[in-house]
Amino acid sequence: MSFADRVDAGRRLARRLAHLRGTDVVVLGLPRGGVPVAFEVAQALDAPLDVMVIRRLDAPFQAELVMGAVAENGVR
16 A cells, blocks of 8 residues: 555544544654654544654664664663
8 A cells, every 4th residue: 555645644544543533542653754644643533642752673784674662761
């Protein structure tokens, strides 16, 4: 599946998550592209948006492979 841009991706995702509108949800966006997607979802669901700042953990010897992430307070 391809998207025109991150706004398009967020709007399509929001349509799939429409059943969550009016429920107790918070939309989390990750930096480096996830925030514009999360913004569209939060707006469509009328839900609060928060940003979670993370540091990715790359796999040794394979820079393009991410094996995890570390967030605030050492959460992995």
